[in-house]
Amino acid sequence: MNKVKATFCVVIPLLLVYIFNTKFGAVPPLLKFLNPFTGFWQNAEPSGIGLNHKVVLKGTHDRVEVVFDDRMIPHIFANNDYDVYYTQGYVTAMHRLWQMDFQTLFAAGRLSEVVGSKAIELDRYQRRMGMVYGAENSLKGMMQDPKSKEMMTAYTEGINAYIHSLSKANLPLEYKILDFVPEDWTPLKCALLLKQMSAVLAMGSDEFYMSNILKKYGPEVTGDLFPDYPFREDPIIPKGTKWDFKPLSVPATPLAFNQMVTGDIRTKQKVDGIGSNNWALSGEKTASGSPILENDPHLDLTLPSIWYQIQLHAPGLNAYGVSLPGAPGITIGFNQHIAWGVTNVAADVLDFYQIKFKDNTHKEYWYNNKWNKTTERLEKIKIRGSHTETDTVIYTHHGPVVYFQKPEKLSRADNVPSGHALRWIAHEKSNELMTFYYLNRGKNYSDYRKALTYYTAPAQNFIFASADNDIAITPNGKFPLKWKDQGKFILDGSDPKSDWQGWIPASQNPTVKNPPRHFVSSANQSSTDQTYPYYINWEFSSYERGKRINDRLSKMTNATADSIRLMQSDAYSIFAENLLPALLSRVDNNALNATQKEAFNIISKWNKYYNAKEIGASVFDLWSARLFFDIWDDDFTIRGIPMRYPSRDRTIELILKDPNSKWFDNVLTSKKETLTDLVNESFKYTCDSLEKKFGTIGKNWEWAKVKQTHIPHLANIPGLGSKTLMMGGAKSTINALAEKNGPSWRMVVELGKNPKGHGVFPGGQSGNPGSPFYDNMIGTWSRGELYDLYFMQTPNDPSAKIISNLHISNK
Amino acid sequence: MVFIVILIASFLLQIIFPWWVIVIISFVTCGLIGKTAKISLWFPFAAIFLLWIGMALFKSIPNHNILAGRIAEMLAVKSWILVLILTGVLGGFVAAISGICGYHFRKAVLCKKTKSGQHAG
Numbered sequence: 043m044n045k046v047k048a049t050f051c052v053v054i055p056l057l058l059v060y061i062f063n064t065k066f067g068a069v070p071p072l073l074k075f076l077n078p079f080t081g082f083w084q085n086a087e088p089s090g091i092g093l094n095h096k097v098v099l100k101g102t103h104d105r106v107e108v109v110f111d112d113r114m115i116p117h118i119f120a121n122n123d124y125d126v127y128y129t130q131g132y133v134t135a136m137h138r139l140w141q142m143d144f145q146t147l148f149a150a151g152r153l154s155e156v157v158g159s160k161a162i163e164l165d166r167y168q169r170r171m172g173m174v175y176g177a178e179n180s181l182k183g184m185m186q187d188p189k190s191k192e193m194m195t196a197y198t199e200g201i202n203a204y205i206h207s208l209s210k211a212n213l214p215l216e217y218k219i220l221d222f223v224p225e226d227w228t229p230l231k232c233a234l235l236l237k238q239m240s241a242v243l244a245m246g247s248d249e250f251y252m253s254n255i256l257k258k259y260g261p262e263v264t265g266d267l268f269p270d271y272p273f274r275e276d277p278i279i280p281k282g283t284k285w286d287f288k289p290l291s292v293p294a295t296p297l298a299f300n301q302m303v304t305g306d307i308r309t310k311q312k313v314d315g316i317g318s319n320n321w322a323l324s325g326e327k328t329a330s331g332s333p334i335l336e337n338d339p340h341l342d343l344t345l346p347s348i349w350y351q352i353q354l355h356a357p358g359l360n361a362y363g364v365s366l367p368g369a370p371g372i373t374i375g376f377n378q379h380i381a382w383g384v385t386n387v388a389a390d391v392l393d394f395y396q397i398k399f400k401d402n403t404h405k406e407y408w409y410n411n412k413w414n415k416t417t418e419r420l421e422k423i424k425i426r427g428s429h430t431e432t433d434t435v436i437y438t439h440h441g442p443v444v445y446f447q448k449p450e451k452l453s454r455a456d457n458v459p460s461g462h463a464l465r466w467i468a469h470e471k472s473n474e475l476m477t478f479y480y481l482n483r484g485k486n487y488s489d490y491r492k493a494l495t496y497y498t499a500p501a502q503n504f505i506f507a508s509a510d511n512d513i514a515i516t517p518n519g520k521f522p523l524k525w526k527d528q529g530k531f532i533l534d535g536s537d538p539k540s541d542w543q544g545w546i547p548a549s550q551n552p553t554v555k556n557p558p559r560h561f562v563s564s565a566n567q568s569s570t571d572q573t574y575p576y577y578i579n580w581e582f583s584s585y586e587r588g589k590r591i592n593d594r595l596s597k598m599t600n601a602t603a604d605s606i607r608l609m610q611s612d613a614y615s616i617f618a619e620n621l622l623p624a625l626l627s628r629v630d631n632n633a634l635n636a637t638q639k640e641a642f643n644i645i646s647k648w649n650k651y652y653n654a655k656e657i658g659a660s661v662f663d664l665w666s667a668r669l670f671f672d673i674w675d676d677d678f679t680i681r682g683i684p685m686r687y688p689s690r691d692r693t694i695e696l697i698l699k700d701p702n703s704k705w706f707d708n709v710l711t712s713k714k715e716t717l718t719d720l721v722n723e724s725f726k727y728t729c730d731s732l733e734k735k736f737g738t739i740g741k742n743w744e745w746a747k748v749k750q751t752h753i754p755h756l757a758n759i760p761g762l763g764s765k766t767l768m769m770g771g772a773k774s775t776i777n778a779l780a781e782k783n784g785p786s787w788r789m790v791v792e793l794g795k796n797p798k799g800h801g802v803f804p805g806g807q808s809g810n811p812g813s814p815f816y817d818n819m820i821g822t823w824s825r826g827e828l829y830d831l832y833f834m835q836t837p838n839d840p841s842a843k844i845i846s847n848l849h850i851s852n853k
Numbered sequence: 854m855v856f857i858v859i860l861i862a863s864f865l866l867q868i869i870f871p872w873w874v875i876v877i878i879s880f881v882t883c884g885l886i887g888k889t890a891k892i893s894l895w896f897p898f899a900a901i902f903l904l905w906i907g908m909a910l911f912k913s914i915p916n917h918n919i920l921a922g923r924i925a926e927m928l929a930v931k932s933w934i935l936v937l938i939l940t941g942v943l944g945g946f947v948a949a950i951s952g953i954c955g956y957h958f959r960k961a962v963l964c965k966k967t968k969s970g971q972h973a974g
Contacts, residue, residue, distance in 0.1 A: 044961040051958035055880055055951040059873040062947060073947065076940045077872035078908035082924055083940075088915035210871070215920075219927075761926030812920030 065221040075218050085215040085812040093846040100852050101199045102128055107837040108848040113829065114807040114815040116848075117353040119837045123189075124196045126356040127370045129850060131200025131227075134350055138367040138809040139204065140214035141346045141756060143224050146231040146368060149238040150174055151423065156222050158426040163449045169421040170435050172442045173241065176469040177233040183471040184233065190475040194229040197370035201227040215811055219759060235368035240468035242341065243386045244500035248581075249394055250459045251686040253532040258683060267688040267705075270527065270580045271572055273695035274620075276589045278503055278517060278564040279552045281571045287550045289575035295525040296539035316340045317587050317778035318385035319610075321563035321595060322507040322515070324556060329600040332794040333507035336606050337374055337383025338785040340778055344756040345763055345817060347805030348786045349373075353834060354482065361482040362799055362833050364787050367809075371478040374787060376799055376833075379485045379509050381791035384502035385564045387517045390524070390579040391467035391499060393542075394459055395440045395535030404436045404443070408536045414439070438463045440535055456684065463535055465542060467520060472498030487512045487555065494518045495548040503564035509793045515562035516553040517569035517578070521546040526577045546576050561595045563588065565776075584690050586616040586774045603800055603828075606790045611826035612776040613652040617690070618662050622650065624697050625665070628721040638729045640739050652772035654746035657739070661728055663748070663772065668724040676708045690774075745770060750781055753804055753820070755811075762811045764804075767824050777826075790828060799831035855892055858882050859900035859948065864908075872944075875901055879948040884955035897952035902945035909940055 062073035075081045093110075104121040106129045111117065116133045120126035135142065147153055151168030153161035168174075184190045205224050217223060256264045320337040328334050341348055349364035354372060363375015374383045399416075400406040406413040419442070421433040436443045440463040448460050458464075473496055480493035490506045494516055497504075501519025506512070522528075522542035533540040552570045554562060565587035569578055594609055626646055634642060641661050648658025673696075674687040687693075696703050697717060706717045729739075736742040746768040755762035771779030778784060789801040804823045808815035822829060832842035859875075859882050866874045879897040887893035913921050913933075921933035930936060 048958055048961035051954040051961060055876045055947075055954050058947050058950060059876050062943070063871075063873060073872050073943060076936075077867075077944060078905050078912060078940065079867040080872060081940075082920065083909045083912040086912045086916035086918075086920040089917060089919075759927060760929070761923040811923050812916060814916075814919065 070219045071221055080211045082215055082218055084211040085810055087810060087813040089814040095847065096849045098853060099132065099203050099850050101203055102850055102852045106850040108133060108850065109837050109844045110846040111832050112843040112845050113819065115351045117832065117834050118355060120356045123356055124192055126354050126359065127193045127196035128200040130352060130354060130365070130370055131197035132204050134367050135201040135204035137807055138346055138350060139224060140216040141809045142368040144216070144756060145238060146234045149234040151421070154423055154425040156220055156426065159428055162423065162425060162431070163452045165423050166433055167452055167455055169423070169433060170442060170444045172464065172466065172469050173234065173237050175419065175442065177230055177237045179469060179471045180236065181230055181233040183473040184475055185229070187473055187476060189479055190473055193370040193475055193479065194232055197232065198227050198229050214809065216757060216759070232369050235366060236474055237468050239366070240500045244389065244391055244467060246388060247392045247394065247457050248686055249529060249532050250457050251684055252530055254683045255685050256531055258685070267692055269692065272568065272585060272691040274691060275568050275585045276592050277568045277570050278515060279554045279570045280557050280559060283554050283557065285575065289550065290523060290547070292523065292576065293525050293543045294539065296534070296537055316342070316783045317566055317583065317773060319565045319587060319591060319776055320383040320385050320503065320505040321561060321591055322505050322513040323595065323601050324513045324560045325511045326560045327598055327601050329602050330792060330794055332509060332792065333511060333513050334601055334603060334606055335381040335383060335505060335507040335791045335793070336610065336789065337505065338610055338788045339374065339384060340784055341786040342783045343753045343786060343804055345753050345805050346756060346809030347803050349803050351807060359483050362831055364803065371475060372482050373478060374789060376791040376797050377482065377484065378797060380490065381507050381793060381797065382481050382490065383505045383789065386566055387501035387503055387519060387569060388566060388579055388582045389501040389519060389521055390529045391501065391522065393465045393529040393533055394462040395465060395533045395540065397438060397443060397461060397463050397535040407438055410538050438535065440465045441469055459532060462532065467499040470498055470520065474498060486510055487514060490514065505562060505564065507793055512556060513562050514553065514555040515564060516551055518551050521551065521576070521578055524577045527580055528577065530580050559596060563591045563595060565591055581689060584774065587776055587778060589616050590614060590776055603790045603792050603798065607800065607828055609776060610788055611771070613771045615650050615652055615772065615775050617774040618650040621666060621694055621697065622662065625721050628718045629725055630722055633722065637733055637739050638726055641729045652745055652770050652775050654768050654770040655744045657743045659745035659772065660732060660743050660748040664728040664732065665725055668727050669720060672720040672724050673706060676710045677705065751779055751784070752782065754782060764817060764820055769824050788828060797833060799833055800828035801831050802828050855882055855887055855896040856900050859897050860904055863901060863904055875944065875948050876951040879951035880955035882955065883952035884959045887952060887956040890953060890956055893952040893956035894949050898945040898949035901948035902941040905944040906937060906941040909937055
């Protein structure tokens, strides 16, 4: 026998199996992925066939009917609460399992399990910020109330029923690409998902930068350039609204405390917040005489879509709207009687405390004039293809000490000062689910007010309208009771006076019902005027979007769903209106070359709309950004001292009111620059860089081509995102659509005897890139149109176009 | 014969077993009935190439090749047809190598039998 030959003949095929069944780097295991029996080809869903399925799910209590409409939106008809949330979990997993799983792995700092050591810094960051700690606390809150406990349990069981029904062949596509398998869902994952929303919307913190600025320039300059209330504002609660409560006394401000903290980070231009809008008109302003409510929450856009549309029908419940895949209930939507929506409140609910440790063991820290013990939390991070790492996080009574040694390449950690403890609202025990439980079943204004009291974070401007012709808005969340500006700068972790010392009572959160102007609105701007007795934050998004909304709504009469829809795509820039005249008048026309002259000509005639084909919009956008850079970069980018620029509002005020300010001089040159010098430099720079990047001035300079709006895949996998979309809109306009963020859901609800909903989101119901329903709504969304939503009364409601049915029984 | 056996066995067994069952099928089939080296190389190739392309098209055509197009973009190739060909060729290649290995394995083992026979004699 030829043993060598025989061995080779066995080893070679085994080797081939190994090679083609193993993931190398980012390349999926090739034949595991390509073979048409279990690989990606199996995820190619046929288009256009109707289904009539029966499935036995032992976990349900009674029969459930699910009908899918022609956009694959499920309408669930159940006979009890348990079944409705069980089925919500089941159908959401059917369409979005990988997305739910991946988002919670991300939230929990577990990406290294999937992608290996390249995610380790990100995982450490998530753990060290206390994401899992916060989720565990939240979960306790959610499990305390029997209603939310039932929601979580049922939803979890529904997801797991789906997971257990999966075979290798019908695993979602991304599992095959990234080569991993789903694990069982748990209620903790629901909590993690909600924490991730807090991380996205309420993790902003400038106090590290602000403390450095204070140290560098002193209190006077800091106060002047970073004022506590903007120069121009149009607050959410209309100016002059009276507060009908007796405020608690606010804790006293402790003596000044400031410690220079440094790090080697470049100053980034303050990116304008991602803008969300909502507004509601009372019947006095609408054609029908009943209110209309609108909401378009803006987020970083991704595919699969952030939201999942659904209708939930059970005794006492019939609501339609969008849900977050991974959380039971409907977050934004409407029912027979009311409609509600949210935009973000930039509340100051994240603070850093400087900690004095006794020694390098970090076992004790100085607080309230004595040494106090720290606790340790061990974070075990599994790394694919490597060992499991144990990361020890030190906790004080404030919260975790995020870093002793900051990672070098993790931009999201830039604003975290080393050696400081983090106090963050998302670490609190909470139960946001109850808010949505009650809103989904709400009948009137008092139900709305009751629902809001359950809400902790991330704070939202909850807008409301009812068929009874009530409208209201409430910047709502659990707000710490702070002294003014507590948390504008880094706080002293040894002084009890710097602690959060109680909460603003939920009933005293700013709110307004049926104001005389007959509409309510929000666009992330300041919650109130300066008469509100409590401190929520010193800085919010600039006022421009809110101002434009209020300007248009004040003039509007006989509004219809369509007039509201058209307003959603309004790209008029109040920012340009305020700034442009001051810039144009300073440009020295004689010093311009041909391209620059042409650009000047165009922008002088520009109508200040950021529409897709406007060249003026491209020029203005780059020009203003470069000008702000020219003004501030020399003063606020100093090696070793991380800082930030003053706000847009303050910069405009300086340009308009103080054109001879010393801040226009570039301190790095011997020459003394004026505002006019900077305006001209930045204009030429803008034209030159546009020409360099997009060629001769003309069609290629159009705003949509410069902006390049597109929707990437959640894990940035090439080919699974959208094409570049030729769309207008810009930050600071109502249609705040930037390169990769924008309106993640647009909804208009006409209330009345029978409510009519209209809505669209960029993407589709299915999370499967091989499904025709993955991105089928993008076209409608990009044209600024809305679909009529089917608000069904029974599974056989003839008003809806149904393409498929799912009958669920438990035997 | 080799062609038909591999084609049918692979179709049926892949419904239950992972893709690498084709390695075993090709190896065993050619090890038992592969008459020549050529047959043991090309017949498994052809069987799996055709089976996989056929199956891929069966899933992809009703989908209007939307997914295959996306995967082409992911793999940085120009067209979904190339993804299809890559699928067929790689599958065929692994089957072919397994087939030829099965054939030569038999040769190596038969060689032993002849030798032990001589000893006995």
